[in-house]
Amino acid sequence: MKWKARLSELQFDEQELAGVLETIDSQWITAGPRTEAFETAFARLTGTAHAIAVSNGTAALFLALKALDIGPGDEVLVPSLTFVATAAAVIHCGATPVFVDICSLANPTMSADDAAAKITSQTRAILPVHYAGIPADMDRLSALAESNGLVVVEDAAHAPGARLAGRPCGSLGTAGCFSFFGNKNITTGEGGMITTNDVELARRLRLLRSHGMTVSSWDRDKGRPAQYDVLEFGFNFRFDDIRAALGLAQIEKLEQFNRRRAALVEAYNQSLSSTQLDLILPSAGTSEAKEPSHHIYPLVLPSTEERDNVAQWLQREGIQTSIHYPPIHCFSAFKRTGRRVYLPVTEAFADRELTLPLYPAMSVSQLSHIVETVEAALGQTRGRQF
């Protein structure tokens, strides 16, 4: 499909290209000095003592839970309004995801009230998602975790550079998990990162990331003895230096990217907030303490029918849209478990949500064209002009 406006676009230039070429020329392409430098830069970004690069965001979530010893018999509170990986990571640890509703159609992050109602004697962790890069209500969720002896793992896949009361997402729980998939605010194609201030957790994450081995290939190249021990059976969730070169170039530009995203979101909000249009804009009116990273631009229409009509109209005009997200508890894979889950706000949101294109290189005239097309589509479905 030839799109006039894609949902997201890659922001690479000569800097990424040069980084990759230098890495290839260096003769060291697996995890090594560039991976370490990317980890250091990422730890600085999140203000955490440690950052551990892994193969993707799903591996980050799985490994964080695993290293926290979450397993069979344990329950983890997760939103259903998220990418399936958030719950799959819990399931693959042998634990049970317990789905929590969102706060409201205007604040589609985990509801602390519903989370509190779902805590049982088996609950071990809370795994909130900073949906669209909007920080979840971490003050209330962290207080809930503390009073019930739970750990907090942030799914910060959408949230590099986002802040809550000046504190970076990824530093608000015991561990933060990021994704560098191709559509994310910074990308390495595939890739992930775990951030933490817990030195023992960081040590275990590094071990488990690479088969529990005490010595890495890079250590040996630096002259460490070849003998190694295996302290526990782990995985191969390693990152590599080619992708780290991309990450190092991308992270330098993140602040500028996020500033541009914020300006575009402000322009979308200004144009689409007219009461006549009758839209809910989750990116508008977030509390002052929240500095979102604006990973995506979601809006909520009055009905599913209108949402679907607008999506079809935009598609005909070459404007790509998406739905974030079909709730996890509505997928066949979950329904087969026979567990019945009712999340009224999540379901209403998912039935009516539409995501519009957003990426730093989007021009103001492109954005205006998208807004005009949304208005035309709404006019057509409602039999009037906006």
Ligand SMILES: Cc1ncc(COP(=O)(O)O)c(C=O)c1O
């Ligand atoms: C909210 C959320 N969690 C987890 C993931 C998983 O990340 P990855 O695709 O890098 O495995 C994604 C990525 O798409 C995501 O959007």
